[in-house]
Amino acid sequence: MIQTRTSRAWDDLVKGLASWRLAVSLGRTDISLRYRGSVLGPFWLTLSSLIMVAAMGGIYARLFHMVLRDYLPFLALSLALWQVGLASIIQESCTCFIDAASTIHAMRLPFTLHVIRLLVRNAIVFAHSIVVPIGVFVLYGVWPGLMGLASIPGLLLWLLDGFAACLLLGALCARFRDIPPIVAAFLQIAFYVTPVIWQPSQLGPRSRYLVANPFYDLMELVRAPILGHWPSPAAIVVALALSAIWCALGFLTFVRTRDRLAFWV
Amino acid sequence: MASIRLSDYSLVYPMFHGSARSFKKSLVRGVRQSLSASQRSDGVQRVGGNIVSQADTTMVLALDSLTLSIGSGERIGLIGHNGAGKSTLLRALAGIYESPLGTLAIDGEIHALLDPQSGMNPDLTGRENIRQYGQMIGLDRKAIARLEQDVEAFAELGAFLDLPVRLYSSGMAIRVGFGLATAPRPEILLMDEWFMAGDHHFQDKARERLTRLIEHVRILVMTSHSLPILRSWCTRIVWMKSGRIHQDGPADAIIDAYEAEQGQA
Structure with a gap:
């Protein structure tokens, strides 16, 4: 059976998706192993984000002269979205294939299986940390109503981008081992230039340049509907366009590197 | 019927050592090489030795045009x-x-x-x-x-x-x-x-x-x-x-x- 590299990569993708059950069970195992032996288990995640939100909320509301009732729901939601949805997926995508090295060397499984496993793992973490913003929303009686559902397409786009991140960064980091720290440093900067702990309105008229920050656009897609307003059309267009490029890059990298991955990890 | 057929099958195995795993060093090496190449074409005297971009990567021809047919x-x-x-x-x-x-x-x-x-x-x-x-x-x-x-x-x-x-x-x-x-x-x-x-x-x-x-x-x-x-x-x-x-x-x-x-x- 002679296949081209592209069709082999595509085949890998299809087989990976078809074995989602296995990926889900591997992802769940990862989480339960991470918290094995601790009483709270994955609820440590909830507790740690609770502490983070309480501490940062107190400090920054004072620094920014803001009313907690306005600020805290924003902060709690933004932190949960940023930490799990963006930062953690991007950081973990770097070691997506490296971490699976022993499995990759032992048996033939689709490489994309490890990608789905990573996404499942992060989805579980997300489910635990989203409890905090929900709690804060309830506490202050803020409720997005049905409009909140509009953030679901945004979340799906995040999943897709996360998938592409694994294909792109996972492969590059398997080859070049100094990329993960570079990504970590980059994410640190991105955290401060993206409105996560500060609000776009604080920039005043200059906030219109924010649309050039892809993290802002992605964030808006999910965050805005929950906070009760629509993301700007510009943000939607930029987020979709960049995601398309990002996914194309991810797939092309995967096509070119797939048959090398077993040697690299 | 089970069978295995190899025809003119070769496999090249990359081995990384030294700084081959470093993205920064590989990048610098690539730039230096292209610089020295352009200097050569300009007729300018080359500075330093010619650095081969694959300096720390050894390609091992692990399987060399195998042709083999195995039947049930x-x-x-x-x-x-x-x-x-x-x-x-x-x-x-x-x-x-x-x-x-x-x-x-x-x-x-x-x-x-x-x-x-x-x-x-x-x-x-x-x-x-x-x-x-x-x-x-x-x-x-x-x-x-x-x-x-x-x-x-x-x-x-x-x-x-x-x-x-x-x-x-x-x-x-x-x-x-x-x-x-x-x-x-x-x-x-x-x-x-x-x-x-x-x-x-x-x-x-x-x-x-x-x-x-x-x-x-x-x-x-x-x-x-x-x-x-x-x-x-x-x-x-x-x-x-x-x-x-x-x-x-x-x-x-x-x-x-x-x-x-x-x-x-």
Whole structure:
């Protein structure tokens, strides 16, 4: 059976998706192993984000002269979205294939299986940390109503981008081992230039340049509907366009590197 | 009918050492090289030595244009010195290593015993590893329960089966790994030489289990340094030297020739 590299990569993708059950069970195992032996288990995640939100909320509301009732729901939601949805997926995508090295060397499984496993793992973490913003929303009686559902397409786009991140960064980091720290440093900067702990309105008229920050656009897609307003059309267009490029890059990298991955990890 | 066909198949294996894993250094090296190349074309005297971008990467031609055809009923033994390409060939047949050079066509369901740990996760218990392995090779719930019983009876670990594998002695881990790897009933079996490990009592048991498995498969491809085992189990021997097929023929004839050469050396 002679296949081209592209069709082999595509085949890998299809087989990976078809074995989602296995990926889900591997992802769940990862989480339960991470918290094995601790009483709270994955609820440590909830507790740690609770502490983070309480501490940062107190400090920054004072620094920014803001009313907690306005600020805290924003902060709690933004932190949960940023930490799990963006930062953690991007950081973990770097070691997506490296971490699976022993499995990759032992048996033939689709490489994309490890990608789905990573996404499942992060989805579980997300489910635990989203409890905090929900709690804060309830506490202050803020409720997005049905409009909140509009953030679901945004979340799906995040999943897709996360998938592409694994294909792109996972492969590059398997080859070049100094990329993960570079990504970590980059994410640190991105955290401060993206409105996560500060609000776009604080920039005043200059906030219109924010649309050039892809993290802002992605964030808006999910965050805005929950906070009760629509993301700007510009943000939607930029987020979709960049995601398309990002996914194309991810797939092309995967096509070119797939048959090398077993040697690299 | 099960079959394996290789035609002009080669596999190049990259080995990284020194700073080859560093993205920064590889980038700098690439820039320097293109600079020195442009300087040369301008007729300007070159500064420093010519740095080859692949300085720290050695490409090993692990398999060199192999052409081989294996049909149903054959029992193939691979012999050759360490580094002759035996294990690499097994990994290529198993689909773990892929190569765009030449063609490799396999007809039949394949199973490989390559790694004594069979990709086991050391943090999971023996039992959890058995279940996970069952899922990975695509068994359904009932088959996984049977696999669990089968391996439990074979490994004779008692209560240890419910402890994490990292607490096992190497012999105990091999018992589970061996039991797992030898449980499926494939058409084509690939086997690396590690299966001879284990304590004395275990070896007899392992031999018996392996013999039952081998009787069942259509094609066996194995590597071993033990010539008596190869003589008794194999019908055909492929003698490899530095990635090439040196000799290929009936077991006794080739092993005699191999022994004669060993004797000279």
